[in-house]
Amino acid sequence: DIGKLKSDDTGYCLKSTKKDLGSSCSAKNLEYPVSVNELDLLKQNGLSIKTQSCPSNPSATCVSTDRQSLIGAGTYGLVVRGRSKTVSFPLAMKFIKLPTKLDLVSFNVAGRYNRIDLKSLIENKGSEQSLREAVALRLLTEYEVPLIPKYVSYLETSSYRILAMEYLDGYEELSKIIDQLSSKDLLFISCQTAAIVCNLDQIGVSHDDMHERNILVDRRNKNKVNLIDFGGAHFSLKHDHFTSTSNFFKQPINLLGHLKRLMKDDLIDKIQSHERKELGRFCSMMGKMVTSKSEKYKEEVPYDYRVLFEKYWKFSQTNKKIFKCIS
Numbered sequence: 001d002i003g004k005l006k007s008d009d010t011g012y013c014l015k016s017t018k019k020d021l022g023s024s025c026s027a028k029n030l031e032y033p034v035s036v037n038e039l040d041l042l043k044q045n046g047l048s049i050k051t052q053s054c055p056s057n058p059s060a061t062c063v064s065t066d067r068q069s070l071i072g073a074g075t076y077g078l079v080v081r082g083r084s085k086t087v088s089f090p091l092a093m094k095f096i097k098l099p100t101k102l103d104l105v106s107f108n109v110a111g112r113y114n115r116i117d118l119k120s121l122i123e124n125k126g127s128e129q130s131l132r133e134a135v136a137l138r139l140l141t142e143y144e145v146p147l148i149p150k151y152v153s154y155l156e157t158s159s160y161r162i163l164a165m166e167y168l169d170g171y172e173e174l175s176k177i178i179d180q181l182s183s184k185d186l187l188f189i190s191c192q193t194a195a196i197v198c199n200l201d202q203i204g205v206s207h208d209d210m211h212e213r214n215i216l217v218d219r220r221n222k223n224k225v226n227l228i229d230f231g232g233a234h235f236s237l238k239h240d241h242f243t244s245t246s247n248f249f250k251q252p253i254n255l256l257g258h259l260k261r262l263m264k265d266d267l268i269d270k271i272q273s274h275e276r277k278e279l280g281r282f283c284s285m286m287g288k289m290v291t292s293k294s295e296k297y298k299e300e301v302p303y304d305y306r307v308l309f310e311k312y313w314k315f316s317q318t319n320k321k322i323f324k325c326i327s
Protein backbone atom coordinates (compact mmCIF):
# COMPACT_ATOMS: atom_id res chain seq x y z
CA ASP A 1 0.00 0.00 0.00
CA ILE A 2 2.78 2.44 0.88
CA GLY A 3 4.29 1.88 -2.54
CA LYS A 4 1.34 3.51 -4.25
CA LEU A 5 1.53 6.66 -2.16
CA LYS A 6 3.37 9.85 -2.89
CA SER A 7 4.30 12.83 -0.79
CA ASP A 8 3.30 16.33 -1.76
CA ASP A 9 4.29 19.86 -0.76
CA THR A 10 1.92 20.04 2.18
CA GLY A 11 3.32 16.90 3.69
CA TYR A 12 0.25 14.76 3.10
CA CYS A 13 0.23 11.44 1.32
CA LEU A 14 -1.79 11.36 -1.83
CA LYS A 15 -3.16 8.41 -3.74
CA SER A 16 -1.05 7.88 -6.80
CA THR A 17 -2.42 9.00 -10.11
CA LYS A 18 -1.47 7.51 -13.45
CA LYS A 19 1.20 10.16 -13.87
CA ASP A 20 3.04 9.52 -10.63
CA LEU A 21 2.97 5.75 -10.45
CA GLY A 22 5.96 4.41 -8.65
CA SER A 23 6.67 7.39 -6.46
CA SER A 24 6.67 6.75 -2.75
CA CYS A 25 5.59 8.45 0.40
CA SER A 26 8.11 8.93 3.13
CA ALA A 27 7.32 7.34 6.50
CA LYS A 28 7.21 10.84 8.04
CA ASN A 29 4.03 11.60 6.13
CA LEU A 30 2.37 8.59 7.70
CA GLU A 31 3.16 9.91 11.17
CA TYR A 32 -0.06 10.57 13.02
CA PRO A 33 0.82 11.41 16.68
CA VAL A 34 -1.95 10.80 19.22
CA SER A 35 -2.11 12.39 22.68
CA VAL A 36 -3.19 10.73 25.91
CA ASN A 37 -6.43 12.77 25.73
CA GLU A 38 -7.12 11.53 22.22
CA LEU A 39 -6.57 7.93 23.23
CA ASP A 40 -8.88 8.52 26.21
CA LEU A 41 -11.55 9.96 23.94
CA LEU A 42 -11.36 6.90 21.70
CA LYS A 43 -11.64 4.69 24.78
CA GLN A 44 -14.63 6.60 26.13
CA ASN A 45 -16.33 5.92 22.80
CA GLY A 46 -15.51 2.23 22.97
CA LEU A 47 -12.94 2.53 20.15
CA SER A 48 -9.41 1.19 20.02
CA ILE A 49 -6.51 1.33 17.56
CA LYS A 50 -3.00 -0.05 17.60
CA THR A 51 -0.31 2.50 18.46
CA GLN A 52 3.46 2.65 18.09
CA SER A 53 6.18 5.07 19.07
CA CYS A 54 6.53 7.84 16.50
CA PRO A 55 9.46 7.29 14.10
CA SER A 56 10.72 10.88 14.34
CA ASN A 57 10.18 11.16 18.12
CA PRO A 58 10.20 7.76 19.87
CA SER A 59 8.95 9.25 23.15
CA ALA A 60 5.65 10.24 21.47
CA THR A 61 2.80 7.85 20.54
CA CYS A 62 1.60 7.53 16.96
CA VAL A 63 -1.18 5.67 15.15
CA SER A 64 0.35 2.35 14.14
CA THR A 65 1.03 1.96 10.43
CA ASP A 66 2.45 -1.55 10.57
CA ARG A 67 1.36 -4.20 8.06
CA GLN A 68 -1.57 -5.36 10.16
CA SER A 69 -2.85 -1.85 10.92
CA LEU A 70 -2.47 0.21 7.74
CA ILE A 71 -5.38 -0.08 5.31
CA GLY A 72 -4.48 2.82 3.05
CA ALA A 73 -3.97 6.53 2.73
CA GLY A 74 -6.06 8.72 0.49
CA THR A 75 -5.97 12.40 -0.36
CA TYR A 76 -7.19 13.43 3.06
CA GLY A 77 -6.18 10.89 5.59
CA LEU A 78 -4.83 7.72 6.94
CA VAL A 79 -7.08 4.65 7.17
CA VAL A 80 -6.14 2.08 9.80
CA ARG A 81 -7.78 -0.92 11.40
CA GLY A 82 -9.60 -0.51 14.69
CA ARG A 83 -12.13 -2.11 17.00
CA SER A 84 -15.31 -1.02 18.70
CA LYS A 85 -16.94 -2.41 21.82
CA THR A 86 -20.39 -1.73 20.39
CA VAL A 87 -20.13 -3.71 17.12
CA SER A 88 -18.77 -7.15 16.39
CA PHE A 89 -17.15 -6.37 13.03
CA PRO A 90 -13.64 -4.87 12.57
CA LEU A 91 -13.30 -1.17 11.80
CA ALA A 92 -11.63 1.04 9.25
CA MET A 93 -10.74 4.28 11.04
CA LYS A 94 -10.03 7.31 8.90
CA PHE A 95 -7.82 9.95 10.59
CA ILE A 96 -7.90 13.33 8.91
CA LYS A 97 -5.29 15.84 10.07
CA LEU A 98 -6.35 19.37 10.93
CA PRO A 99 -6.20 21.96 9.55
CA THR A 100 -7.32 20.36 6.31
CA LYS A 101 -9.82 22.19 4.16
CA LEU A 102 -12.79 19.94 4.68
CA ASP A 103 -16.23 19.70 3.31
CA LEU A 104 -18.67 19.88 6.20
CA VAL A 105 -22.46 19.70 6.17
CA SER A 106 -25.07 21.02 8.59
CA PHE A 107 -28.18 19.12 9.63
CA ASN A 108 -30.65 18.48 12.45
CA VAL A 109 -31.47 15.24 14.16
CA ALA A 110 -34.96 14.17 15.11
CA GLY A 111 -36.99 11.36 16.62
CA ARG A 112 -36.41 8.82 19.34
CA TYR A 113 -33.16 7.56 17.84
CA ASN A 114 -31.80 10.98 16.90
CA ARG A 115 -31.84 10.19 13.24
CA ILE A 116 -30.60 12.66 10.65
CA ASP A 117 -33.40 14.79 9.27
CA LEU A 118 -32.94 14.46 5.53
CA LYS A 119 -34.68 17.72 4.70
CA SER A 120 -32.33 19.76 6.90
CA LEU A 121 -29.39 17.92 5.36
CA ILE A 122 -30.55 18.67 1.82
CA GLU A 123 -30.89 22.33 2.73
CA ASN A 124 -27.54 22.16 4.57
CA LYS A 125 -29.21 23.82 7.57
CA GLY A 126 -29.20 22.68 11.16
CA SER A 127 -27.57 22.80 14.53
CA GLU A 128 -25.12 19.93 13.95
CA GLN A 129 -22.14 20.11 11.65
CA SER A 130 -20.04 17.18 10.57
CA LEU A 131 -17.77 15.80 7.89
CA ARG A 132 -19.69 15.11 4.69
CA GLU A 133 -18.49 11.52 4.45
CA ALA A 134 -19.46 10.78 8.08
CA VAL A 135 -22.96 12.21 7.53
CA ALA A 136 -23.45 10.28 4.29
CA LEU A 137 -22.40 6.97 5.87
CA ARG A 138 -24.49 7.63 8.97
CA LEU A 139 -27.56 8.43 6.87
CA LEU A 140 -27.12 5.33 4.70
CA THR A 141 -26.61 3.16 7.79
CA GLU A 142 -29.79 4.61 9.33
CA TYR A 143 -31.69 3.76 6.13
CA GLU A 144 -30.10 0.29 6.11
CA VAL A 145 -28.72 0.66 2.59
CA PRO A 146 -26.60 -2.43 1.96
CA LEU A 147 -23.17 -2.72 0.30
CA ILE A 148 -21.84 0.47 1.87
CA PRO A 149 -19.47 0.38 4.89
CA LYS A 150 -21.57 0.79 8.04
CA TYR A 151 -21.10 3.98 10.00
CA VAL A 152 -19.94 3.40 13.57
CA SER A 153 -18.74 6.69 15.04
CA TYR A 154 -17.38 10.14 14.30
CA LEU A 155 -15.12 12.13 16.64
CA GLU A 156 -13.36 15.46 16.52
CA THR A 157 -10.22 16.32 18.48
CA SER A 158 -7.97 19.37 18.33
CA SER A 159 -5.73 17.56 15.80
CA TYR A 160 -8.03 15.17 13.90
CA ARG A 161 -11.40 14.30 12.53
CA ILE A 162 -11.86 10.58 13.03
CA LEU A 163 -14.42 8.47 11.20
CA ALA A 164 -14.97 4.88 12.35
CA MET A 165 -16.71 2.63 9.84
CA GLU A 166 -16.99 -1.04 8.97
CA TYR A 167 -13.78 -2.53 7.60
CA LEU A 168 -14.37 -4.35 4.33
CA ASP A 169 -12.17 -7.32 4.99
CA GLY A 170 -10.86 -9.18 1.95
CA TYR A 171 -12.07 -6.58 -0.56
CA GLU A 172 -9.93 -5.29 -3.45
CA GLU A 173 -10.22 -2.13 -5.50
CA LEU A 174 -11.85 -2.85 -8.85
CA SER A 175 -9.14 -0.75 -10.53
CA LYS A 176 -6.52 -3.29 -9.47
CA ILE A 177 -8.31 -6.43 -10.66
CA ILE A 178 -10.45 -5.30 -13.56
CA ASP A 179 -8.18 -6.83 -16.20
CA GLN A 180 -8.31 -10.24 -14.53
CA LEU A 181 -12.10 -10.49 -14.51
CA SER A 182 -14.29 -12.47 -16.91
CA SER A 183 -17.22 -10.97 -18.83
CA LYS A 184 -19.61 -12.67 -16.43
CA ASP A 185 -17.77 -11.16 -13.42
CA LEU A 186 -17.83 -7.68 -14.96
CA LEU A 187 -21.54 -7.90 -15.70
CA PHE A 188 -22.31 -8.95 -12.14
CA ILE A 189 -20.04 -6.28 -10.61
CA SER A 190 -21.52 -3.51 -12.76
CA CYS A 191 -25.04 -4.80 -12.04
CA GLN A 192 -24.44 -4.60 -8.28
CA THR A 193 -22.95 -1.13 -8.68
CA ALA A 194 -26.06 -0.02 -10.59
CA ALA A 195 -28.30 -1.43 -7.82
CA ILE A 196 -26.30 0.44 -5.13
CA VAL A 197 -26.55 3.63 -7.13
CA CYS A 198 -30.34 3.36 -7.43
CA ASN A 199 -30.66 2.53 -3.72
CA LEU A 200 -28.72 5.73 -2.97
CA ASP A 201 -30.86 7.61 -5.45
CA GLN A 202 -34.08 6.59 -3.66
CA ILE A 203 -32.80 8.16 -0.46
CA GLY A 204 -31.45 11.24 -2.18
CA VAL A 205 -27.72 10.57 -1.96
CA SER A 206 -25.46 10.86 -4.97
CA HIS A 207 -21.93 9.57 -4.58
CA ASP A 208 -20.42 11.91 -7.16
CA ASP A 209 -16.98 10.29 -7.19
CA MET A 210 -17.67 7.00 -8.93
CA HIS A 211 -14.58 5.36 -10.26
CA GLU A 212 -12.97 1.96 -10.05
CA ARG A 213 -10.87 2.81 -6.99
CA ASN A 214 -14.01 3.38 -4.97
CA ILE A 215 -15.73 0.18 -6.08
CA LEU A 216 -14.43 -2.62 -3.83
CA VAL A 217 -14.89 -6.28 -4.78
CA ASP A 218 -14.66 -9.42 -2.65
CA ARG A 219 -13.44 -12.10 -5.07
CA ARG A 220 -13.62 -14.75 -2.34
CA ASN A 221 -17.29 -14.05 -1.78
CA LYS A 222 -18.92 -14.30 -5.25
CA ASN A 223 -17.60 -10.89 -6.30
CA LYS A 224 -19.67 -9.02 -3.78
CA VAL A 225 -19.38 -5.26 -4.34
CA ASN A 226 -19.21 -2.38 -1.83
CA LEU A 227 -18.99 1.31 -2.62
CA ILE A 228 -16.64 3.52 -0.53
CA ASP A 229 -15.42 7.11 -0.20
CA PHE A 230 -18.49 9.30 0.27
CA GLY A 231 -16.39 12.45 0.77
CA GLY A 232 -17.97 14.03 -2.31
CA ALA A 233 -21.54 12.84 -1.70
CA HIS A 234 -24.44 15.20 -2.34
CA PHE A 235 -27.94 15.20 -0.95
CA SER A 236 -31.04 16.00 -2.95
CA LEU A 237 -34.44 14.46 -3.38
CA LYS A 238 -35.00 15.54 -6.95
CA HIS A 239 -34.13 12.05 -8.15
CA ASP A 240 -32.58 13.60 -11.18
CA HIS A 241 -29.07 14.15 -10.14
CA PHE A 242 -27.03 11.05 -10.13
CA THR A 243 -28.93 8.66 -11.22
CA SER A 244 -26.45 6.30 -12.44
CA THR A 245 -25.96 8.55 -15.41
CA SER A 246 -23.70 11.41 -14.61
CA ASN A 247 -21.64 9.12 -12.43
CA PHE A 248 -21.86 5.49 -13.21
CA PHE A 249 -22.42 5.79 -16.91
CA LYS A 250 -19.74 8.39 -17.39
CA GLN A 251 -16.93 8.18 -14.91
CA PRO A 252 -15.65 4.62 -14.54
CA ILE A 253 -14.27 4.84 -18.05
CA ASN A 254 -12.50 1.51 -17.97
CA LEU A 255 -15.52 -0.40 -16.65
CA LEU A 256 -17.75 1.35 -19.12
CA GLY A 257 -15.38 0.45 -21.95
CA HIS A 258 -15.58 -3.21 -20.93
CA LEU A 259 -19.38 -3.06 -20.76
CA LYS A 260 -19.61 -1.46 -24.18
CA ARG A 261 -17.68 -4.37 -25.61
CA LEU A 262 -19.76 -6.94 -23.73
CA MET A 263 -23.23 -5.62 -24.48
CA LYS A 264 -24.45 -5.92 -28.00
CA ASP A 265 -25.98 -3.31 -30.30
CA ASP A 266 -24.46 -0.20 -28.74
CA LEU A 267 -26.80 -0.70 -25.81
CA ILE A 268 -24.77 1.41 -23.37
CA ASP A 269 -24.44 4.23 -25.92
CA LYS A 270 -28.19 4.22 -26.47
CA ILE A 271 -28.96 4.25 -22.75
CA GLN A 272 -26.45 7.02 -22.19
CA SER A 273 -28.16 9.08 -24.81
CA HIS A 274 -31.60 8.51 -23.14
CA GLU A 275 -30.06 9.50 -19.81
CA ARG A 276 -28.66 12.72 -21.22
CA LYS A 277 -32.18 13.72 -22.25
CA GLU A 278 -33.88 12.69 -19.01
CA LEU A 279 -31.77 12.45 -15.87
CA GLY A 280 -33.12 9.87 -13.46
CA ARG A 281 -34.58 7.65 -16.15
CA PHE A 282 -32.33 4.67 -15.49
CA CYS A 283 -33.37 4.19 -11.86
CA SER A 284 -37.02 4.86 -12.58
CA MET A 285 -36.91 2.21 -15.35
CA MET A 286 -35.24 -0.20 -12.94
CA GLY A 287 -38.09 0.45 -10.49
CA LYS A 288 -40.72 -0.03 -13.19
CA MET A 289 -39.16 -3.27 -14.35
CA VAL A 290 -38.98 -4.88 -10.89
CA THR A 291 -42.47 -3.80 -9.85
CA SER A 292 -44.19 -4.84 -13.14
CA LYS A 293 -46.34 -7.79 -12.24
CA SER A 294 -47.13 -8.87 -15.77
CA GLU A 295 -45.51 -8.90 -19.19
CA LYS A 296 -48.01 -6.26 -20.26
CA TYR A 297 -46.58 -3.74 -17.77
CA LYS A 298 -43.03 -4.67 -18.68
CA GLU A 299 -43.81 -3.75 -22.26
CA GLU A 300 -44.17 -0.17 -21.09
CA VAL A 301 -40.46 -0.14 -20.30
CA PRO A 302 -38.65 1.19 -23.40
CA TYR A 303 -36.95 -1.43 -25.55
CA ASP A 304 -33.30 -0.64 -24.73
CA TYR A 305 -33.88 -0.76 -20.97
CA ARG A 306 -35.82 -4.02 -21.30
CA VAL A 307 -32.96 -5.62 -23.21
CA LEU A 308 -30.51 -4.39 -20.55
CA PHE A 309 -32.66 -5.62 -17.65
CA GLU A 310 -33.66 -8.93 -19.22
CA LYS A 311 -30.41 -9.93 -20.84
CA TYR A 312 -27.57 -8.44 -18.80
CA TRP A 313 -28.57 -6.94 -15.46
CA LYS A 314 -31.37 -8.63 -13.54
CA PHE A 315 -32.79 -6.94 -10.47
CA SER A 316 -35.20 -7.72 -7.71
CA GLN A 317 -36.49 -5.55 -4.89
CA THR A 318 -36.81 -6.51 -1.23
CA ASN A 319 -39.91 -5.63 0.77
CA LYS A 320 -37.92 -2.66 2.11
CA LYS A 321 -37.64 -1.44 -1.48
CA ILE A 322 -33.92 -2.19 -1.72
CA PHE A 323 -32.77 -3.10 -5.23
CA LYS A 324 -30.69 -6.23 -5.48
CA CYS A 325 -28.84 -7.70 -8.38
CA ILE A 326 -29.65 -11.32 -9.14
CA SER A 327 -26.48 -13.16 -10.07
Ligand SMILES: Nc1ncnc2c1ncn2[C@@H]1O[C@H](COP(=O)(O)OP(=O)(O)OP(=O)(O)O)[C@@H](O)[C@H]1O
Nearest residue numbers: 015072073074075076077079092149166167168229
Ligand atom coordinates in the same frame (compact mmCIF):
# COMPACT_ATOMS: atom_id res chain seq x y z
N1 LIG B 1 -14.29 0.80 4.87
C1 LIG B 1 -13.16 0.41 4.26
N2 LIG B 1 -12.77 -0.88 4.26
C2 LIG B 1 -11.63 -1.26 3.64
N3 LIG B 1 -10.79 -0.41 3.00
C3 LIG B 1 -11.11 0.89 2.97
C4 LIG B 1 -12.31 1.37 3.59
N4 LIG B 1 -12.38 2.71 3.40
C5 LIG B 1 -11.28 3.05 2.71
N5 LIG B 1 -10.51 1.97 2.44
C6 LIG B 1 -9.21 1.97 1.71
O1 LIG B 1 -8.42 3.04 2.24
C7 LIG B 1 -7.86 3.83 1.19
C8 LIG B 1 -8.18 5.32 1.35
O2 LIG B 1 -9.58 5.49 1.50
P1 LIG B 1 -10.46 6.60 0.78
O3 LIG B 1 -10.45 6.40 -0.70
O4 LIG B 1 -11.80 6.63 1.43
O5 LIG B 1 -9.62 7.89 1.19
P2 LIG B 1 -9.70 9.35 0.60
O6 LIG B 1 -8.68 10.14 1.36
O7 LIG B 1 -11.09 9.89 0.69
O8 LIG B 1 -9.26 9.07 -0.85
P3 LIG B 1 -9.47 9.87 -2.22
O9 LIG B 1 -8.10 10.25 -2.58
O10 LIG B 1 -10.07 8.85 -3.16
O11 LIG B 1 -10.39 11.01 -1.94
C9 LIG B 1 -8.34 3.23 -0.11
O12 LIG B 1 -7.27 2.53 -0.67
C10 LIG B 1 -9.46 2.28 0.24
O13 LIG B 1 -9.40 1.12 -0.55
